[in-house]
Amino acid sequence: xxxxxxxxxxxxxxxxxxxxxxxxxxxxxxxxxxxxxxxxxxxxxxxxxxxxxxxxxxxxxxxxxxxxxxxxxxxxxxxxxxxxxxxxxxxxxxxxxxxxxxxxxxxxxxxxxxxxxxxxxxxxxxxxxxxxxxxxxxxxxxxxxxxxxxxxxxxxxxxxxxxxxxxxxxxxxxxxxxxxxxxxxxxxxxxxxxxxxxxxxxxxxxxxxxxxxxxxxxxxxxxxxxxxxxxxxxxxxxxxxxxxxxxxxxxxxxxxxxxxxxxxxxxxxxxxxxxxxxxxxxxxxxxxxxxxxxxxxxxxxxxxxxxxxxxxxxxxxxxxxxxxxxxxxxxxxxxxxxxxxxxxxxxxxxxxxxxxxxxxxxxxxxxxxxxxxxxxxxxxxxxxxxxxxxxxxxxxxxxxxxxxxxxxxxxxxxxxxxxxxxxxxxxxxxxxxxxxxxxxxxxxxxxxxxxxxxxxxxxxxxxxxxxxxxxxxxxxxxxxxxxxxxxxxxxxxxxxxxxxxxxxxxxxxxxxxxxxxxxxxxxxxxxxxxxxxxxxxxxxxxxxxxxxxxxxxxxxxxxxxxxxxxxxxxxxxxxxxxxxx
Ligand code: DQQ
Numbered sequence: 001x002x003x004x005x006x007x008x009x010x011x012x013x014x015x016x017x018x019x020x021x022x023x024x025x026x027x028x029x030x031x032x033x034x035x036x037x038x039x040x041x042x043x044x045x046x047x048x049x050x051x052x053x054x055x056x057x058x059x060x061x062x063x064x065x066x067x068x069x070x071x072x073x074x075x076x077x078x079x080x081x082x083x084x085x086x087x088x089x090x091x092x093x094x095x096x097x098x099x100x101x102x103x104x105x106x107x108x109x110x111x112x113x114x115x116x117x118x119x120x121x122x123x124x125x126x127x128x129x130x131x132x133x134x135x136x137x138x139x140x141x142x143x144x145x146x147x148x149x150x151x152x153x154x155x156x157x158x159x160x161x162x163x164x165x166x167x168x169x170x171x172x173x174x175x176x177x178x179x180x181x182x183x184x185x186x187x188x189x190x191x192x193x194x195x196x197x198x199x200x201x202x203x204x205x206x207x208x209x210x211x212x213x214x215x216x217x218x219x220x221x222x223x224x225x226x227x228x229x230x231x232x233x234x235x236x237x238x239x240x241x242x243x244x245x246x247x248x249x250x251x252x253x254x255x256x257x258x259x260x261x262x263x264x265x266x267x268x269x270x271x272x273x274x275x276x277x278x279x280x281x282x283x284x285x286x287x288x289x290x291x292x293x294x295x296x297x298x299x300x301x302x303x304x305x306x307x308x309x310x311x312x313x314x315x316x317x318x319x320x321x322x323x324x325x326x327x328x329x330x331x332x333x334x335x336x337x338x339x340x341x342x343x344x345x346x347x348x349x350x351x352x353x354x355x356x357x358x359x360x361x362x363x364x365x366x367x368x369x370x371x372x373x374x375x376x377x378x379x380x381x382x383x384x385x386x387x388x389x390x391x392x393x394x395x396x397x398x399x400x401x402x403x404x405x406x407x408x409x410x411x412x413x414x415x416x417x418x419x420x421x422x423x424x425x426x427x428x429x430x431x432x433x434x435x436x437x438x439x440x441x442x443x444x445x446x447x448x449x450x451x452x453x454x455x456x457x458x459x460x461x462x463x464x465x466x467x468x469x470x471x472x473x474x475x476x477x478x479x480x481x482x483x484x485x486x487x488x489x490x491x492x493x494x495x496x497x498x499x500x501x502x503x504x505x506x507x508x509x510x511x512x513x514x515x516x517x518x519x520x521x522x523x524x525x526x527x528x529x530x531x532x533x534x535x536x537x538x539x540x541x542x543x544x545x546x547x548x549x550x551x552x553x554x555x556x557x558x559x560x561x562x563x564x565x566x567x568x569x570x571x572x573x574x575x576x577x578x579x580x581x
Contacts, residue, residue, distance in 0.1 A: 029122075029187075029242060029275060030062065030087035033340060037081060037088025041347025048524035048542055051405040052378055052573050054103060054352035056093065060085050060343070061350040063243060063316035064331035065092055066126035066136050066191075069324060073161060074100055076331065077109055077136075078352065079123060085343045090120050092138065096162050100329075100355055100374045102578035109136070109166045110153050116140045116173040117151055123243055124150075125318065127192040127200075127222075127259075133158065135222065136166065137202060139187035140173060148186040149173035150204065152222070175217060175225045182207060186215075188243045191320065192222070194260040196289060203232045205241040205272070212238035212272060212303075214246070216292055233270055233294040238303045240275040243316045246294065247328065249284075249360040249367070256328040256359065258321045262289055267360060269367065270294050271309065273316050280317050280332065281306040282367065284360070299365075305430040307366055311504035312484055312538040313337060314353060329372060330356045334525060337486070337540040339496030353527055353538060354520055361534065366507060368533040371520060379407060379571035388565040390450065390557035396565075401572040403553035404455065404523050404546075410555065410568040411516045412450055412468070419446030419561040423471035423479045436483035436503035441465035442558060448481075450557040452519055454526045455489065457545035458552055464489040464541050465556070466519050466528045470510065480506040480515070482530040482537060489541035497542070506535040514566065521553070522573070 041058045049055065060081040068075050073096050080093035092110035095103045110121045117140030124138030136153045151172040156165035177183035185207045192200040199218045202225075206213045212235050216228040232246065248257045248266040257266060271282040283296040283306060296302050309317055309332065317332035332353045336343050343349035356369040383400040390396065398408070427435060441449045451467025453460070464486055471479040486499040508515070508531040520527040527538045546552065553570065557563045 031340070032088065033086045034088070036084060036086045036340070036344055038083040039085070039344060040083055041085055044347035045345065047547060048346070049348065050351055050522040050525055051575050053354065053522050053525060054095075055348065055350070056080065056105065058085070058347050059083070060087055060348070061093070061352070062087060062333050062335065063123045064318050064333055064352055065123050065138070067318055067320045067329070067331050068126040068128065068134060069320065069322045070128065070134050070163065071132070071161065072324070073098060075126070075163065076103070076352070078333075080108065082108070085347055085349045086340055090122060092121050099377070100372050101377060102576045104578060106162060106164055110138060110168065114168055114172065116142055116149055117168070119143060119146070122148070123188045123316065125189055125191040126320070129222065134163065137174075137189040137192070139189065142173075146184045148177070148183060150175035150189050150225075171223065174223060178227060181215065185240045190244055190246055191259045193246075193262060195262070195292075201292070203244050203246055205244050207240040208234070210239060211236045212241040212274070214241055214244045214270070214272065228292055230291075230293065232292065235303050238272075238274055238276070242273040242275050243318060244273075245269070245271040245317065245319055247319055247321075249328070249358070251360060251364070253359050253362065255326040256321060258323070262287055267297070267364070268294060270296070271317065274304070277304065278315050279311075280309040280315060282309060283307070284364070284366070308504065309369065310536045310538050311432065312500070312502035313540045314536075314538045319358060327357050328359075330358050330369065334538055334540055337498040338542055339494060351525060353525075356533075356536075363507070366534060369536050370529060370533045371518075375407070378574045378576065380574045381572045383570050385555075385565050385568040388568075390555065390563050390565065392444070392560050392562070393558060395453070395554045395556040398553040398555065398568065398570050401570055402549065402551070404521065404548055404551035405573045406521045406553065406570055407518070407573050408452060408521065408553065408568065408570040409516070409518045410452065411514055411566045413514045413564045413566045414447060414561055415513065416561065417447060417470070417472070417478060417510065417513065419559065420470045420472040420478055421446045423473040425474060432481055432483075432503035432505050433501055435481060436485060437487065437501035439469060440487070440501070441467050441483070441485055441556070445469050445559045447561045448559045449483075450559055450563045451517060451555070453552075453554040453556055454519055454521050455541060455543050455546045456552045456554055457543065457550065462488060462490055462543045462546045464526050464539055466517065466526060466537070467556075468506070468515050468517070468530070469559075478510055480508055480510060480531075482506050482528075482535045484526060484528050484537040484539045486539045486541050489539070489543060491544050492542060499541075502537050502539055504535045504537060506530050508534055523547070
């Protein structure tokens with residue numbers, strides 16, 4: 001993401017300058033390559049294309065937009081460049097599915113055509129209004145200076161099962177920036193929720209100087225919108241906020257909730273996509289409906305050091321409520337980590353990650369994410385390992401399935417926590433990535449590193465390890481580090497290739513001496529879920545040897561404490577039958 005060019009975390013006071021450099025001085029949000037954005041892909045390269053992730057047949061994609069479930073059909077819209085493999089010429093591409101697995105591509109739903117969006121149709125959300133009427137809110141770009149306004153679109157024929165055509169009424173734009181708002185940082189309206197006063201509310205991303213802001217707008221009729229004096233939420237020092245998402249989660253965790261549920265046994269989630277770091281951060285908190293304010297729970301870290309949906313390549317996510325299964329589903333986008341000219345050569349860039357259900361962790365301090373259950377219908381051949389001990393330095397191959405396109409679930413257990421290494425108090429307790437890059441998967445530890453070696457070549461010239469390493473801090477509390485380390489993922493080492501040692505801590509009680517991991521491996525992506533979805537990390541990698549049938553999968557232990565694979569189930573993953581994205 002942006003970080004590949006500019007390591008911002010260590011340089012917070014310079015972040016704004018840095019983000020402007022990344023964006024060529026314009027708050028356009030993506031790197032602009034005018035010379036490349038309309039070069040159509042003649043030959044699309046298959047190497048590194050995914051087998052079961054959502055990706056169009058060619059060209060660039062970014063943010064998932066307005067996902068929704070309507071009359072038995074899932075709709076996924078997404079930012080798409082129909083003309084090339086880099087960001088630009090953005091339209092709302094549109095695909096539909098009955099099961100979140102098999103997708104059919106339709107014509108773009110929204111594309112620049114009117115004065116209120118002629119320079120771009122940027123991100124937004126869908127809301128289903130009473131009477132079962134879907135409406136999309138999106139950001140239109142109205143001039144070359146990137147001035148942003150908020151527009152709406154409605155289906156031409158609400159009885160059309162796929163809602164092929166969308167109309168942009170002439171009374172657009174609905175919302176323009178007032179004089180207090182930065183009109184080039186004014187975008188990405190959320191799904192609306194209904195207040196007790198009968199007024200709809202939306203929030204959208206903005207910034208005021210270095211303060212990230214989520215502006216609040218209210219409307220009685222969804223047409224006339226008034227800005228609230230106070231934003232829903234804001235935070236100094238975080239820069240521009242993109243793609244905010246604001247929704248309730250059930251405290252009981254039995255049934256998830258429509259976005260308009262604003263009271264009851266719930267907590268609220270506020271997610272922001274930080275333009276400067278290109279990560280999706282969230283807090284849990286309370287929505288004060290009287291003051292129309294979001295208040296993060298005590299103890300929640302807001303901003304740069306806060307919780308992330310994913311500690312790897314995952315950005316501009318958007319959730320929606322699925323009433324057919326009473327669940328909330330999260331879509332996130334992963335861009336490429338290879339140089340931009342490689343994207344042009346391969347003719348494509350960007351994938352949507354596997355949709356995840358999100359629920360509140362029973363500890364009420366974070367969310368749990370898990371691939372939607374429908375993914376399991378793609379599982380093919382299964383191999384398993386039970387009670388297999390891994391002594392120090394041991395590695396075992398998981399054979400019998402194609403390791404480049406697989407789903408692996410493993411539970412590791414250990415007899416003792418004694419050998420956990422001391423957590424040096426001088427380490428930055430927030431900088432898991434630094435710790436992961438220093439310690440890696442090969443530096444011998446006490447309890448760990450242990451985990452999986454994914455997309456590995458036979459002689460280990462290339463591999464992407466996903467693993468845990470356990471420390472003990474001065475208060476004798478265990479600190480679990482989870483890494484998905486791309487640093488050795490590819491022998492290719494050209495300038496502009498980003499191979500981060502992505503990492504996060506896992507807030508898990510390991511007194512039962514067990515840790516679980518699930519990894520979805522798909523040619524150039526490894527999506528991992530630690531401790532049943534407490535910490536998630538996605539890596540994009542480009543092996544040169546560990547491809548197709550030459551990819552291997554291993555479990556390993558490089559700690560002095562013996563670790564047991566209590567159970568490991570791995571499945572080959574089939575391609576969906578219909579993947580006409
Ligand atoms: N991408 C969209 C913007 C959004 C950004 C433009 C986030 O609306 O802020 O393609 O990736």
